[in-house]
Amino acid sequence: MSGFLLKEQKILSTIRAIPMGSVASYGQIATIAGLPKGHRLVARALRNNPDASDLPWYRVIRADGYSGMAKGSASYLQQLASLKAEGVLANTGRIDMKRYQWQPDMDIFLFRPQDL
DNA sequence: CTGATGACTATAG
DNA sequence: CCTATAGCCATCA
Numbered sequence: 001m002s003g004f005l006l007k008e009q010k011i012l013s014t015i016r017a018i019p020m021g022s023v024a025s026y027g028q029i030a031t032i033a034g035l036p037k038g039h040r041l042v043a044r045a046l047r048n049n050p051d052a053s054d055l056p057w058y059r060v061i062r063a064d065g066y067s068g069m070a071k072g073s074a075s076y077l078q079q080l081a082s083l084k085a086e087g088v089l090a091n092t093g094r095i096d097m098k099r100y101q102w103q104p105d106m107d108i109f110l111f112r113p114q115d116l
Numbered sequence: 117c118t119g120a121t122g123a124c125t126a127t128a129g
Numbered sequence: 130c131c132t133a134t135a136g137c138c139a140t141c142a
Contacts, residue, residue, distance in 0.1 A: 037137055
């Protein structure tokens, strides 16, 4: 058994937590899953589970706001269609991360002077 | 063991 | 806006 499988489950769980109408970057998913340097693992986890049910894989995009899929591929087209259906895809074909990037309860990341 | 690869990213010019 | 580069880590030849 590889420890990677456990990480993979955490990654998939995190992706399942992305709310409708929001998107997350590979690096963001990795960080939330407890793998700050695991962006590559997120990509691998998705590649290993292309048909996992209950997995909104299309909400995972690149940090620059574009799809990571090969342009023109079936997955690429499906991802764009799904994102457009949720109303997060701009006419330019690029996602406005400032507006639609998933913002979970960030309290744990905020600077809290009273804790120092 | 070594080097290449990938549904990636941040930074620099 | 663009390209180049280093860093990343599991997997494969």
